[in-house]
Amino acid sequence: MNCPSDYELDAYWLAGRPEDHPVHGHLEGCESCRKRLEEWEQADEKFRNEVFPATEEEVVERLSKSRSGFFGFFTYPRLAAAAAVVLAVVLAVALWRPADREATYIGVKGTLGLEVYCQRAEKVFRVNPGERLLAEDRVRFAVSAPGPGQVMIVSVDQRGEVSLFYPPGPVEGGRTELEGSTILDDSRGPERIFGVFSEGPLDFNVIRSAVERGLKDSGGVENLKKLPLELAQNSLLIHKGSIGE
Amino acid sequence: MDRDEISQLYRRLGPLIYRRCLRLLRDPDNARDATQEVFVRALKHKETLKADRECLPWLYRVATNYCLNFIRDRKPKDDRAPEALLQEGSSESRLAARQQVFSILGEFDLKTQQIAVYSLLDGMTQEEISAVMGLSRKTVGKKLNRFSERSKELLS
Numbered sequence: 001m002n003c004p005s006d007y008e009l010d011a012y013w014l015a016g017r018p019e020d021h022p023v024h025g026h027l028e029g030c031e032s033c034r035k036r037l038e039e040w041e042q043a044d045e046k047f048r049n050e051v052f053p054a055t056e057e058e059v060v061e062r063l064s065k066s067r068s069g070f071f072g073f074f075t076y077p078r079l080a081a082a083a084a085v086v087l088a089v090v091l092a093v094a095l096w097r098p099a100d101r102e103a104t105y106i107g108v109k110g111t112l113g114l115e116v117y118c119q120r121a122e123k124v125f126r127v128n129p130g131e132r133l134l135a136e137d138r139v140r141f142a143v144s145a146p147g148p149g150q151v152m153i154v155s156v157d158q159r160g161e162v163s164l165f166y167p168p169g170p171v172e173g174g175r176t177e178l179e180g181s182t183i184l185d186d187s188r189g190p191e192r193i194f195g196v197f198s199e200g201p202l203d204f205n206v207i208r209s210a211v212e213r214g215l216k217d218s219g220g221v222e223n224l225k226k227l228p229l230e231l232a233q234n235s236l237l238i239h240k241g242s243i244g245e
Numbered sequence: 246m247d248r249d250e251i252s253q254l255y256r257r258l259g260p261l262i263y264r265r266c267l268r269l270l271r272d273p274d275n276a277r278d279a280t281q282e283v284f285v286r287a288l289k290h291k292e293t294l295k296a297d298r299e300c301l302p303w304l305y306r307v308a309t310n311y312c313l314n315f316i317r318d319r320k321p322k323d324d325r326a327p328e329a330l331l332q333e334g335s336s337e338s339r340l341a342a343r344q345q346v347f348s349i350l351g352e353f354d355l356k357t358q359q360i361a362v363y364s365l366l367d368g369m370t371q372e373e374i375s376a377v378m379g380l381s382r383k384t385v386g387k388k389l390n391r392f393s394e395r396s397k398e399l400l401s
Contacts, residue, residue, distance in 0.1 A: 044260040055281040185356040
């Protein structure tokens with residue numbers, strides 16, 4: 001094999017340097033990589049002897065205090081679910097417009113419910129259809145699936161560029177808070193976030209092709225409320241830019 | 246997760262994060278501060294973080310994002326990255342790539358900056374970048390091509 005990247009070397013390191021790992025065999029014959037690993041060990045020693053003792057207390061303290069913070073919200077599913085229902089009712093009343101109503105994004109049987117939450121500095125809020133979000137905003141998702149299966153979250157911007165926000169992952173029926181978050185980049189303009197559910201495996205390339213077909217037919221992300229796929233799905237339009245725009 | 250578990254996880258993952266930050270920031274003091282910040286952010290936003298291969302893309306994303314923002318926001322008088330990089334004992338081509346990347350990174354959006362760092366500094370394959378970034382390989386390839394073309398324009 002070629003010399004492994006840092007990423008591959010880190011994977012080997014995290015796995016405890018197993019002898020059956022391809023990197024292990026490579027290291028035996030590559031002096032350059034052995035030297036890299038020696039440098040790593042020196043850095044690791046510096047962490048253990050200097051960085052860890054100097055920072056551990058603050059790290060533990062900060063993380064212990066943060067349990068009720070933004071993502072602490074997701075650790076209280078009942079509270080989150082109750083809040084979601086209240087919000088849904090309020091939003092349904094406030095935003096209901098018969099002619100051009102945005103997709104309902106609380107799940108009902110046979111559809112996928114999609115909830116988007118945003119953290120901006122210390123503020124956390126649920127994202128409403130058409131809401132303006134900023135570069136560096138951190139977003140998380142919760143879905144309400146019609147049953148066990150896989151879910152994937154993608155987005156498409158006005159240039160037609162498709163990004164994978166949440167790779168295909170298993171969900172049970174009902175509401176699931178998806179792990180991890182996505183930091184928005186600094187592109188501007190409308191962007192539509194799609195949640196897609198399937199009882200079988202989901203393929204990103206298939207979804208992306210559907211987005212491309214849908215964009216062609218609808219003329220833009222603002223009109224593309226549903227992908228041309230026979231899958232439970234939902235979408236939410238956001239606008240990326242600055243507050244003053 | 247209680248305090249002991251947080252401490253154990255920090256002891257286990259901290260070296261990896263520290264190395265990553267040191268590699269990008271090239272300054273032990275900044276890397277130390279960055280390490281604790283990255284670990285706190287990584288754990289705060291992913292409560293089930295475990296020290297296995299599954300956590301690697303997430304840690305790379307958080308660390309790289311933090312360090313790139315740090316480099317971008319750093320005052321010019323403290324901007325030691327390119328000079329420090331030149332003093333390294335690595336191969337000339339790698340140094341040239343590093344210098345080139347850092348000198349023009351600010352011209353690109355954060356996503357492209359991350360991809361350029363993974364590719365040109367870390368030598369990661371497009372598949373690895375795809376896994377870390379949560380993007381398709383095609384998108385990674387496209388962004389790298391755009392980065393390459395725009396870089397040539399900027400440097401010409």
